[in-house]
Amino acid sequence: MATLPPELWQQIFLFLPSLEDLAQTSAVCSLFRNLILKKWFLKEYSTRQRFRFMDNLQIWFKFTERNNLYKNFVSADQTIRSRSAETCPEVQNVFYTDKDFFYHLPCLRHSNSRISVHYELAANDFTQWTFSFWIIMCSSDHLKKLAMEFSFENDTTLQLELDFHTGSVVITNTIEKFIEQDCTQLELDKWIHFTLVLECKVNENIQVFLNGNRVIDYPCRDSPLLRHSLRRWNLRSWYYFGCLADFCLWTKKLANYEIRAIAEQKTSIDLVDTTKSVFGHTIQY
Missing domain, CATH: 2.60.120.560 (Exo-inulinase; domain 1)
Structure with missing residues (x-):
């Protein structure tokens, strides 16, 4: 798995359809976890996830x-x-x-x-x-x-x-x-x-x-x-x-983490960051 360049792995991870999939992938190995928890990566994934959230x-x-x-x-x-x-x-x-x-x-x-x-x-x-x-x-x-x-x-x-x-x-x-x-x-x-x-x-x-x-x-x-x-x-x-x-x-049925994100972030749905609700305490800068 580690033979691919890190940048390519991150591009693959950006296409994971849900935060549950992303969280499970981050638990596969330390390399995947470090790549996923990068601030810039989670920011990019959050932008894509927001469009999915509004679907x-x-x-x-x-x-x-x-x-x-x-x-x-x-x-x-x-x-x-x-x-x-x-x-x-x-x-x-x-x-x-x-x-x-x-x-x-x-x-x-x-x-x-x-x-x-x-x-x-x-x-x-x-x-x-x-x-x-x-x-x-x-x-x-x-x-x-x-x-x-x-x-x-x-x-x-x-x-x-x-x-x-x-x-x-x-x-x-x-x-x-x-x-x-x-x-x-x-x-x-x-x-x-x-x-x-x-x-x-x-x-x-x-x-x-x-x-x-x-x-x-x-x-x-x-x-x-x-x-x-x-x-x-x-x-x-x-x-x-x-x-x-x-x-x-x-x-559709909202996931529990999506419902929790709306309540915790106390804002309207167009400003909700569901990625933050899952990875907010583990982001690497």
Whole structure:
């Protein structure tokens, strides 16, 4: 193996499709490890990995058209409205925050209001889905709930509810409740990263991550719920004070290290460096 020039080995390593493959390769021998852990190599690999990370990204709600480098994605400015009272007209609530890590990205703010998002997906046969977003729920006397509903081709639905009042995550289907899981990570007045992973048709599975940590891993093998293509996605909130940011939908299953990287780096997905999350403490200069 070592008969090839080091530069050639590094060029070969740049084509490894995933960070798992790169990590396994770095463990083969000390030569490979030293070549992979070079700062310039990881920087180049990170650039390529970022494009792979954005692959299969179907929806990215950035809450603004401004500086949007991905014009082919849906803008939430056109689809999200809130209503502060029954007699008030629908208005857009887009603003720049200046006291948290989303200083570079607009958020959707709620001030004792409701929000509803409705998105129709084109006919598809995708079998894996990943939803992720950031949320902060502020202390108040109002209900502190956020619900997401997914509709499938066979007219069944899956609903997921984040209840900050009780500190629980509840998953239900059309007929019955699946899961009610206590989650201490649902804290008020703190930004929380939420991820939902759906695997359909073959090995049906529901996974929920909070701040990069898996809190629910539920097999649905006995349920026909997920054996049909996803066609519709709805999001609803009850009255509360808070913010939402960086809604994303991938037609693939994000790896655990990718989910963890978003949560740890506390930024929008276009700035996430997944390579840093795996090799950040071992880079050689």
